[in-house]
Amino acid sequence: MARRMYFLYLAFGGITQWGMSFHFATYVMFLLSRGLTILDASLVNTAYAITLILAEFPTGVIADTWGRKASFVISCFLIALGTLVYALAQTFLWFVIAEVVIAIGMTCTTGAFDAWIVDTIAFHGEKIDLGTLFTRAGQVRKLGAVLGVLMGSYAAELFGLQMPWVMSSIIFFFVAIGAWVYMKEDYFKKSYTNLKGGFMELIPTSKKTISFARKNNHIITILLIVGVSACAMQAYNMQWQPFFKNFIPSASQLGWFFVAIIVSSFAGISVSKKVMKKNGNDFGIPLVVSLIVIGCAMFFAALSPVIGISIAMFMVHEVSRGSYSVFSDAYMNAHIPSEERASLLSLQALAAHIGMAIGLPISGWIADNYSIRGAWIMSSLFLLIASGGIAMRIFRNKKHPIV
Numbered sequence: 001m002a003r004r005m006y007f008l009y010l011a012f013g014g015i016t017q018w019g020m021s022f023h024f025a026t027y028v029m030f031l032l033s034r035g036l037t038i039l040d041a042s043l044v045n046t047a048y049a050i051t052l053i054l055a056e057f058p059t060g061v062i063a064d065t066w067g068r069k070a071s072f073v074i075s076c077f078l079i080a081l082g083t084l085v086y087a088l089a090q091t092f093l094w095f096v097i098a099e100v101v102i103a104i105g106m107t108c109t110t111g112a113f114d115a116w117i118v119d120t121i122a123f124h125g126e127k128i129d130l131g132t133l134f135t136r137a138g139q140v141r142k143l144g145a146v147l148g149v150l151m152g153s154y155a156a157e158l159f160g161l162q163m164p165w166v167m168s169s170i171i172f173f174f175v176a177i178g179a180w181v182y183m184k185e186d187y188f189k190k191s192y193t194n195l196k197g198g199f200m201e202l203i204p205t206s207k208k209t210i211s212f213a214r215k216n217n218h219i220i221t222i223l224l225i226v227g228v229s230a231c232a233m234q235a236y237n238m239q240w241q242p243f244f245k246n247f248i249p250s251a252s253q254l255g256w257f258f259v260a261i262i263v264s265s266f267a268g269i270s271v272s273k274k275v276m277k278k279n280g281n282d283f284g285i286p287l288v289v290s291l292i293v294i295g296c297a298m299f300f301a302a303l304s305p306v307i308g309i310s311i312a313m314f315m316v317h318e319v320s321r322g323s324y325s326v327f328s329d330a331y332m333n334a335h336i337p338s339e340e341r342a343s344l345l346s347l348q349a350l351a352a353h354i355g356m357a358i359g360l361p362i363s364g365w366i367a368d369n370y371s372i373r374g375a376w377i378m379s380s381l382f383l384l385i386a387s388g389g390i391a392m393r394i395f396r397n398k399k400h401p402i403v
Contacts, residue, residue: 008182009117012175013137014144016076016109019171021148022155022164023086025255028241030161031095040092042238042364047096049360051103052353059104063112068119069185071112076176078105080169087165107349115345116185118333134329135273138322142266146259153255219344221284221393222332223351228390229291229324230355232383235363235375236298240314243372247307264315268322275323283334284394287327288387293320295383302376 023030031041063071082102089095117133152164241254248257268290275286294317301313332348359379366375 005117005120005184009113010137010140012072012179013113014140015171015175016144017141018144018148019168019175020079021145022152022167024145024149025153025258026156026161026164026251029251030156030165033161034090034095036092036095040095042360044092044095044099045238046357046360048099048103049353049357051100052107053350053357055104055107059107059112063108063115067185068112068116069179069183071108072116072183073176073180075105075108075112076172076179078102078108080172080176081105083165083172084169087162087169112345114329114333116183120184132273134326134333135269138269138326139266142262142269142322145262146266149255149258149262153252153258157251219332219347221390222328222348224393225287225291225390226328226348227351227355228386229294229383230352231359231362232295232355232379232386233321234356234359235367235372235379236314236317238360238364239367239372239375243376244307244311244314247311260315261318264318265322265325268319268324269326271319272323272326283327283331285391287324287331288391288394290320290324290327291383291387291390293317294324295380295387298376299380299384302373302380 028041031044036044059071079102082098082100082105085094085098085101089098114134121133152167155163155167241248244257248254272286272290297313297317297320301310301317304310304313328348332345363375363379366378
């Protein structure tokens with residue numbers, strides 16, 4: 001049973017990433033084609049970030065209270081609805097509504113899906129190798145993203161920029177049905193007997209999770225890492241297309257460039273696997289090193305007057321981001337108990353969303369008023385300085401017993 005659920009976890013993870021990646025290379029182009037400005041597109045993303053902040057922790061608590069399977073199924077149905085609204089939307093308001101629906105759907109699966117497989121394997125008595133688990137899952141999702149980006153970009157060229165959103169809606173609808181039928185949650189026991197009891201149970205679950213997080217130095221450390229890195233990386237996420245626009249002018253070329261980004265990140269995941277085999281369960285130091293590499297690579301990408309060097313440094317940064325994603329997930333899961341796993345993983349995602357909400361307007365303002373290079377330099381310096389403080393905190397945590 002555990003082995004079957006493990007492969008189901010990989011399959012659903014890859015398929016959902018495939019479905020979500022259809023629009024990645026044409027997202028901004030689609031919004032502009034519907035009459036939105038760059039500022040409008042930024043505000044649409046801000047609505048997404050704010051919704052994530054408001055909904056992240058409550059949906060994680062729901063997953064711990066009502067079950068991770070139910071949370072994942074709800075997530076897929078909401079994303080299917082939101083992407084369909086996106087395909088049909090013609091005005092700023094409808095794009096905001098679509099982003100809000102998608103954001104709520106995303107928060108329903110954040111933490112819950114990973115918590116489901118970790119606790120399922122543990123329930124059936126299998127030994128969990130967190131490094132291998134998240135490395136393999138990351139590789140499958142990157143492969144799904146590569147296929148999705150290419151299929152979506154060519155579908156947009158052939159059938160219109162709205163087609164990737166229609167394709168996403170269809171994929172998530174069928175994944176929701178498949179998850180409802182095939183996902184098993186034998187370990188989960190309801191602590192309530194009716195709907196009212198289910199809502200009342202959310203309160204003590206929330207209090208218990210927050211109390212645990214406040215007392216655990218490892219949890220606070222990873223929340224700081226995730227928040228800081230998300231804040232710094234928004235400049236890279238949102239501005240690479242205009243930065244390289246003279247080198248990759250067409251939509252299909254954007255798609256292939258994005259594939260190069262995914263492949264670089266995939267390489268970073270593979271590197272993380274080798275590092276963890278050597279270091280065992282010591283994820284803290286590799287985590288900090290990956291952040292330092294990201295900051296240095298993007299600093300030199302911004303400074304270089306040669307476009308080829310900037311592209312090479314950008315890809316190095318993507319390699320390190322692939323490793324960072326594995327190290328951060330493994331570090332977090334190594335220090336949290338099963339009963340609060342989904343809630344605490346949602347807190348981790350919440351920290352990322354707060355960093356996103358802060359980083360987006362600041363980096364955008366710097367880019368508009370000065371330059372994209374300036375935004376990248378400031379973001380890189382911030383990340384490098386913060387990484388030093390985080391490193392000292394991790395070394396201090398090593399002196400304390402792991403909770």
